[in-house]
Amino acid sequence: MxxxxxxxxxxxxxxxxxxxxxxxxxxxxxxxxxxxxxxxxxxxxxxxxxxxxxxxxxxxxxxxxxxxxxxxxxxxxxxxxxxxxxxxxxxxxxxxxxxxxxxxxxxxxxxxxxxxxxxxxxxxxxxxxxxxxxxxxxxxxxxxxxxxxxxxxxxxxxxxxxLRDKGIAKLEKGAIKGQLISEGVYFSRDLISKPGNVATPSHLADEAVKMAKGLGIKATILEKSDMEKLKMGSLLGVAKGSCEPPKFISLEYNGGKKTDRPYVVIGKAITFDSGGISIKPSAGMEEMKTDMSGGAAALGTIKVAASLKLPINLIAIIPSAENLPSGSACKPGDILRTMSGQTVEVVNTDAEGRLILADALTYAERFNPQAVIDLATLTGACVIALGHHATGLLGNNEGLKHLLLKAGEDSGERLWELPLWDAYKKQIKSDIADMKNVGGRDGGTITAASFLSKFTTKYHWAHLDIAGTAWEKKGRSYVPKGSVGVGVRLLIKFFENELGIEES
The missing domain is CATH 3.40.220.10 (Leucine Aminopeptidase, subunit E, domain 1)
Incomplete structure (x- = not known):
């Protein structure tokens, strides 16, 4: 335009x-x-x-x-x-x-x-x-x-x-910035809107590489064999049921000083989620193409950060796979060994997002990050708790959570914090493994984050559950019906606040 x-x-x-x-x-x-x-x-x-x-x-x-x-x-x-x-x-x-x-x-x-x-x-x-x-x-x-x-x-x-106005330069600067941010949201919305037979993990990786080349972002795509060498057992366990190979996408934007520790944004990208062997009801399953909304948000965020030339080092990690039932699929009762070495009893194969995030969270350790933020359409429980107007926020650092809450208010992509108390971890205890991947219906969003917290002990971390905010069913003001691209504007505002960028 x-x-x-x-x-x-x-x-x-x-x-x-x-x-x-x-x-x-x-x-x-x-x-x-x-x-x-x-x-x-x-x-x-x-x-x-x-x-x-x-x-x-x-x-x-x-x-x-x-x-x-x-x-x-x-x-x-x-x-x-x-x-x-x-x-x-x-x-x-x-x-x-x-x-x-x-x-x-x-x-x-x-x-x-x-x-x-x-x-x-x-x-x-x-x-x-x-x-x-x-x-x-x-x-x-x-x-x-x-x-x-x-x-x-x-x-x-x-x-x-x-006609008498003499100060349009700042207005123009803001307008150009708004256009670049909107282009990043468009990029995310397009990826989410595509059907699962088009937006496969391979397609997502191709689009990430194409976008990265145009902006000077370093792109690394890990194939199945690479994941096997890294012992990403939980991601590979989820991917076993599909003929589509999994992809592990890592993008690096270096806009800050070489000595600056990076921020890491991780986005869940299950390009189609049938639930696996613990299969979902058929009604509404077509919307499960949107289970890669977290990955799309991570890609959109790094695209905007590079377009705006933010003085920051930022890494986007997108673990991607399909979750389908087949003769080779992961089964309820299986035990998976994660990249961290911890073992997981798979009680429900439809709680797969936390499994692929577990390996991504462990992979993030190698970057010695300032903070790690993950986005995921993780739990239906979050939709029940918060509806479609607020993203769930949990994490292990009060300062990080406070800054994200402020960025949510500033950007209009609002967050609501849920507790992450040790008491909830009892629900994911397993008799035969280090943990199980679900903790029952009670507090489902919190127990899912409790699971993720087992893999985030070495850095500051925040989890954004976007299950209720990633898809708009009716359409409203500036959000048409369909994919929202939620998270992009929020995270850009978070980084700007962290960098002290004023909008004068």
Missing amino acids: NLKILRKDLLTHNTEGLIVGRFEGRNDNPLMKQLNHALDGVLSNAMKCGDFKGRINQTALFYSGNKISPQRVLLVGLGNKREFNLEKLREVSGTAAKALQKLGAKTISTTLPQILEDIFTRQEMGQTVVEGTLLSLYSFDEHKTVKKDKAKDVKTLNLVMS
């Missing part, structure tokens, strides 16, 4: 859709007064009739009838000004963009930054408006033979400031 920062007179600005915001119960937007006068009072009439009150995400459309250059004026409600924040700016930007896209507008212009300077910095506004707009317009039609008319897609987004 073409992205432009313009200084224009609104009345003579040529655009197919002009977005103007209004706070609920307030009439102090000079842009609205200017447009209302030029349009013979139609905007104020709509408010007098009660058709538009400025409630959050409320919209009202007006046609200019050649009285001004913009073909359409779209009012969007901003709600209560005291409650307005960056997440709401992201939401209203997405709501407005989608409304104009449905009408076939190819060029849209937003004036929102002009009226929000008393709340946000220019860089914050530029980034957030662009994120909300671009993320709302995402679609995936790669496998449709009759594709939608691309000529009707939005081609240009203009951020319009007044």
Whole structure:
């Protein structure tokens, strides 16, 4: 998409859709007064009739009838000004963009930054408006033979400031950043949206290598034979049931000093999860192509970090396999020896994500990391506990968890902490191995993280259970129905906060 920062007179600005915001119960937007006068009072009439009150995400459309250059004026409600924040700016930007896209507008212009300077910095506004707009317009039609008319897609987004404005550089910096972050989320969403017969572990590895080459990221792909040499018994145990070979993807971005210890992001990538021998019910199983959402988030995160040239050393690790039943598949009751040497009794083959993560967490030790963060669609229990609006957070370091919680609030990808007390570890004790891979229904998200904690004793670690936040069933503001790409914006904000990068 073409992205432009313009200084224009609104009345003579040529655009197919002009977005103007209004706070609920307030009439102090000079842009609205200017447009209302030029349009013979139609905007104020709509408010007098009660058709538009400025409630959050409320919209009202007006046609200019050649009285001004913009073909359409779209009012969007901003709600209560005291409650307005960056997440709401992201939401209203997405709501407005989608409304104009449905009408076939190819060029849209937003004036929102002009009226929000008393709340946000220019860089914050530029980034957030662009994120909300671009993320709302995402679609995936790669496998449709009759594709939608691309000529009707939005081609240009203009951020319009007044003719007298002299400080658009920071707004432009934020807008470019928002575009790069959105591209990383798009990359993740595309991978998640692909069907399991396309997005195999091999395909995921190929896409990772292709992306890495364009950004100067070092890519290492471990094959099955490499995993055997490293004694990754739990990952290989999960992969046994499929004809598709497992892949272990490791990407290294070195943007910091050579002496800086890296951060490691690990993403679970089961490219299709049938449950294995402990097979899932058939209803809804098609969504199990999304069980690689953690891996997609890790790939999207390192892509954005490199695109933004963040001064950080970052490693993305993506263990990838399919979980299928067959004559060679792992069986309930089997015992697997992990890369760490610890043994696991497999009570349920549908608790496979923690098995592949166990070997990845052990592999991460070799990098002497500052911290390790894993993302995984790990437990249905997390969906039951938190629904679809918060990602579960557990970990072994209070400082790391606090920083992630703050990044969640800052980015709009919010987290909720669950306890990781020793008492829960009793549920995963095994009579015949060092541990078992499930601890029963009670506290399922916590016992899964308790299992992972057995492999994270040598570094600071946080676990993000994205089972409820990785897939959107209905669609909302800037998140269309389908893959969310959750985790990318969260982690980039986390790294920026850690680096002390200010958005002035």
